[in-house]
Structures are given as C-alpha cells and as structure tokens.
Amino acid sequence: MDLMDKKNILIGDFMPSVAFTGNIRVGVYQDISEPQHAKLKNFAIDILKRSSGIWVSELTSNMDVMWDNIESTLSGSSSAGYIFPLQRFLFSFFSKTIAGADPSRDAKIAESGYAMLDRWLALQVLPTLSIGILQPLEEIFLHSFAYPYFLVSGDYNQLYQFIKKEGKDVIKRGETEFGLNEDEAIHNLLFIMGFNAFGGFTIFLSGLISKIASDQTGLQEKLKKEARENGGSTLSLASVKEMHLIQSLVYETLRMSPPVPLQFGRARKDFRLTSHDSAFDIKKGELLCGYQTLVMRDPVVFDEPESFKPDRFAEDPQLLDYLYWSNGPQTGTPSESNKQCAGKDFITITATLFVAHLFRRYDSITGNSSSITAVQRAK
Numbered sequence: 001m002d003l004m005d006k007k008n009i010l011i012g013d014f015m016p017s018v019a020f021t022g023n024i025r026v027g028v029y030q031d032i033s034e035p036q037h038a039k040l041k042n043f044a045i046d047i048l049k050r051s052s053g054i055w056v057s058e059l060t061s062n063m064d065v066m067w068d069n070i071e072s073t074l075s076g077s078s079s080a081g082y083i084f085p086l087q088r089f090l091f092s093f094f095s096k097t098i099a100g101a102d103p104s105r106d107a108k109i110a111e112s113g114y115a116m117l118d119r120w121l122a123l124q125v126l127p128t129l130s131i132g133i134l135q136p137l138e139e140i141f142l143h144s145f146a147y148p149y150f151l152v153s154g155d156y157n158q159l160y161q162f163i164k165k166e167g168k169d170v171i172k173r174g175e176t177e178f179g180l181n182e183d184e185a186i187h188n189l190l191f192i193m194g195f196n197a198f199g200g201f202t203i204f205l206s207g208l209i210s211k212i213a214s215d216q217t218g219l220q221e222k223l224k225k226e227a228r229e230n231g232g233s234t235l236s237l238a239s240v241k242e243m244h245l246i247q248s249l250v251y252e253t254l255r256m257s258p259p260v261p262l263q264f265g266r267a268r269k270d271f272r273l274t275s276h277d278s279a280f281d282i283k284k285g286e287l288l289c290g291y292q293t294l295v296m297r298d299p300v301v302f303d304e305p306e307s308f309k310p311d312r313f314a315e316d317p318q319l320l321d322y323l324y325w326s327n328g329p330q331t332g333t334p335s336e337s338n339k340q341c342a343g344k345d346f347i348t349i350t351a352t353l354f355v356a357h358l359f360r361r362y363d364s365i366t367g368n369s370s371s372i373t374a375v376q377r378a379k
C-alpha cells in the first residue's frame, strides 16, 4: 500500500456521485492514509465477528426458503430461474447478519428490498459495465454520462429508514466503539450490505451454482460424499475445516471467475513494476488497473491455468498465496493498513457452507447459468 493510493477509485477513474451514499464518501472509497478509513474498516471487521454466532443458522434457514421457492416453481414448470430467489435469500441473510435488521418486520422491504438494491447498484456501476451492446453504441448511450441519484432516491430512502429503525444495535456500536456519527454508520452499513455483500455474492454464487448444476464430470457425487461424511451432523463455521474438496472448489471458482475482476490504484511515487519477464516504469499519479482474471491464470504459477480443476487448491494449498480475488492474497489478513476485502474469510466459509448445505439437501441438481431444471431430494 506504500505504492498505491486507493482514494476514490473503486471502479476506476469514474466515481458515482456521493448522493448515492447520503453525501458521504463511504469507506471503500477511502485510502488508508485517510483517518476515517481505519474506523470504517474496523467497524466492518467487527460486524462480521459479532454476527458469527448467528451466521450459519441464518445462512441455512434463508437458503431453505430459497430452495423451497425454486422447488415450488419446478413443480409447475420445466425450469426455475434462480437469480431472484438467490437475491431474496441474500438480502434477508445480510440484513440480519450485517445490519442486525429483520426484513420481515417491514412488509415493503421484505418484498422488494432486493430489487431496490439492484436499481441502486445498477445506476452506480452502469457507466463502467460492459453489457455487450454493439460498439460504439454502448459507449455513446451507456458510458458517456453519470446517472442521476434522484431516479433511485425513493428506494434508497426506504432502505435507509429500515436500517435506521431495525439496525439500532449495530448503529449504536458504530457510534460508541468506532467514533462514527449515526449517518456515517447507516450509509456505510448500507454500502457494505448492498454493494459489497449483496452485489458480490449475487455474482459469485450464481457462478458457483451454474458450475455445479451444469457439471458432467461426476463432481456432484464427490461433493455430496464430502458434505455428508464430514463437518458434523449440524453445519457450523468449524465444519468447513473438514471439507477440503468443497473449499478447493470455492477457491477455484474465485480463481477462474473473480466476481470483482478489476482493481485500480494510483501510483504514489515513481517506481518500477516487474513481472516474471518484463519491467515497466510507472510515474507518480498514473492510474493502474489490475485484471485479476489474467493474473490468476499465470502459467508460471498455475498448472494448466485455463482448466477448471476443483481439487487444485486441496492438492497444493501453497497456491493460496496467488489467489487474489479479495484484493490481496488468500493467505493475507484484511486490516486497517490495507485495502483487502474485510469479508475475505467469511466469504469463502459462507460459500463452502452453501455447497455443503446444498448437498445435504439434494442428491443432485441440474441447471445452467440462470435456471435450475431438476433437483433430486436427498434419499
């Protein structure tokens, strides 16, 4: 971090208006040199630690709602789209674990909270997203201007009021233990919950479900065996330590398809950037972009880098030093002195439990990148 300044460049040199976050620059946009970054990062890390007691029970109960929903659609149709059921599950799960707020206490939020977040997210990232429309039309019509906040202000205000009312305990801790004011605590909570957690997991888990559901190599049998023979009769955070193949599958999915593939940094000073075989002179103030999808397919590090090998990391755990999806190595520790994802460990644990729970519930699932076409309940 002594080389790179991360101020205001989460998604490149374009930054959405701070109106989207209550006119506050939330922690993710702050560089470690800014005093507020440490408070906000420690707040985020603390939230996760404190919710560890309810994490697994909330995860499994909300997942059951999601799978029930998908099964009920499948009972009357040949396929069931899973993106919206997945997002409903994520919204409810993260509201409770991150903000301590129960959506079932607010009918409108319980019904549409996930869609409100989708609209709020879309307007912020659309100017930087490639959605594959014929060029130059995409540049002209989608990427040439920032979208105004007023289009989603109604949604955001409702989410704000929901967190303010139902997330009182977490907000109070932000105030008393991390020196935040009420507004800073709420807007940062909403950002962590909505942008980082909900946004990141929507991309990550849809990719993971798709990979598993479309597999033709016999992987499901192996995952099922491990999920049922290890980790105790009730899943817990500790179960993950006994599920080496499922964990490795999760890492391999993050290696091949990092949910946040681009990372940006502005050079604090002149320096020389070296790779295995080249060197580049970087000038102070230049904006660098790291493309994780390429970095994590480095043939010098990874054997057959373009092949998806679910047991790759179980076979060679030292490769975790080169797994960078969280803006730092998987063996690193997120802290106030770096910009590594605060949720790094919870994310891989959560995804491992997601797969373990799936194979305790089902013998097999079939589907593609958006739909489930068949499930077979565990016999």
Ligand code: HEM
Pocket (backbone or CB within 6 Å): 006, 010, 027, 028, 029, 030, 041, 044, 045, 048, 192, 196, 197, 199, 200, 201, 204, 258, 259, 260, 262, 263, 264, 325, 326, 327, 338, 339, 340, 341, 342, 343, 344, 346, 347
């Ligand atoms: C699959 C889900 C997730 C992915 C892929 C992901 C990925 C990332 C990445 C790549 C960054 C660095 C961004 C940058 O500065 O360029 C980041 C930062 C961050 N993430 Fe995550 N994240 C996920 C979920 C979460 C969750 C559940 C939390 C909950 C606490 C979280 C909290 C944060 C925070 C607070 C930062 C900013 C760190 C800082 O300012 O030092 N993320 N995340």
